[in-house]
Amino acid sequence: MTYTIPELDTISRQLMSVERPKKAKMLVVDDEPDNLDLLYRTFRRDFTVLKAESGIHALQVLATEGEVAVIISDQRMPEMKGTEFLSRTVPQFPDTMRIILTGFTDVEDLVEAINSGQVYKYITKPWNPDELKAVVQRAAETYELLKQRTEELQRSQAQTALLSAIVRTAQDSADLDSCLSPIADAFGKTFHADGCILQRVENGALTTLSGIYTAEGDRLENWLDKDGLTKEAIASQKMQVALNIPADSNLAAMEHYAASGIQAHLIVPAVYRNTVNAVLSVQWKQPCTLREDELVLLHLSAQQVALALACRHDD
Incomplete structure (x- = not known):
């Protein structure tokens, strides 16, 4: 089962941190x-x-x-x-x-x-x-x-660039493994993330194939196999959103979040034919806010990734 737009709306209303308008x-x-x-x-x-x-x-x-x-x-x-x-x-x-x-x-x-x-x-x-x-x-x-008009134009351009990057990378990459990092890089830059991981999933479990992006170019530890949100995303085939981890005592107490300094984490399953073939982890080192259209873009783009990876795997 994949996300419908109403489900995304529910997540955005329940889990997104809301910034009060400033003067x-x-x-x-x-x-x-x-x-x-x-x-x-x-x-x-x-x-x-x-x-x-x-x-x-x-x-x-x-x-x-x-x-x-x-x-x-x-x-x-x-x-x-x-x-x-x-x-x-x-x-x-x-x-x-x-x-x-x-x-x-x-x-x-x-x-x-x-x-x-x-x-x-x-x-x-x-x-x-x-x-x-x-x-x-x-x-x-x-x-x-x-x-507002400027931001809408910039968002539209960013969306087009992201989707184009996914398709182009999948077509141009020599093999499945080599296309993961460029796609993670495209997501990380589009959403101004501190880190991004695109990791393959087979038979409901994470594989060793992954692509990693970091904003500063530093090494990013991959702790997705220890992460409860990742496990839930794979099991439920639904996006998991935690945009203010310090405010959630259960998540804040988890060792991998504390050690990495990640304060916001969004994990999106890439689903093809009712099977998760990858997960996309987008990470920030501070609580953040995402608009509903950004959540929709993440969901739709992840499904594009799922299709691209499936086609690449079949080659």
């Missing part, structure tokens, strides 16, 4: 301390607000903190205009929404910045707090939509 980050930039403090107080409840008193300082903040959802910058500042500062953020943070505050009619600078996509909106000083809040809220929503 989006915002950077406010103004050389006037009073304005900087006012902007901070206005948005601190809804955003994690970072402050900078100049464009140069703001670039340093971004270098340290990374991408933010929204930047609000004054236009007239010493050393660097707001539009110049914002233009420098575009190459590294293309999805960030940029808002200019201006008390002057710098029409030429503003029009150029808006037309080139460097500025989402400009607000004149003194600003209306409600208007500014509304603009920032729309900007944050636009940012989230852009990020």
Whole structure:
């Protein structure tokens, strides 16, 4: 018996660790301390607000903190205009929404910045707090939509690359043994794992044939023959998921998890004609979160592996 999509949904709801949404980050930039403090107080409840008193300082903040959802910058500042500062953020943070505050009619600078996509909106000083809040809220929503679309595209590309790698490796490998490590490598990289093992199964028992991937290139100990989740995956022909081992006293007490430092483990049986012919072990050294679509991808890809290995075995 193999997994149906509803079964995957049940596992994802019961066993996945859930991250609470974090506040989006915002950077406010103004050389006037009073304005900087006012902007901070206005948005601190809804955003994690970072402050900078100049464009140069703001670039340093971004270098340290990374991408933010929204930047609000004054236009007239010493050393660097707001539009110049914002233009420098575009190459590294293309999805960030940029808002200019201006008390002057710098029409030429503003029009150029808006037309080139460097500025989402400009607000004149003194600003209306409600208007500014509304603009920032729309900007944050636009940012989230852009990020979702980017992530969906990246996921789609990763899925296509993984499935292609499985098929290509199975076709190009000289023998059954030599195709295991490249496939494990493809899974490990796709799911940003610390370690990954693809091990053959015959007559319900693990064989000596295996392929191993490690993120750091170090030696990875294969303890699957001692692992209860692996035995259950083979016996039940169902995926076993433990994404927060330290929170599970039974698993945390197992010697092989403690010795290896693995804190999240997912084991997927590769099933062909109601027989498990391999298991895929994906391991992380910290508790992690997987979306339901990632669990579905793991399940479907493992079944592709099962088919590829069966065809390779018959050659």
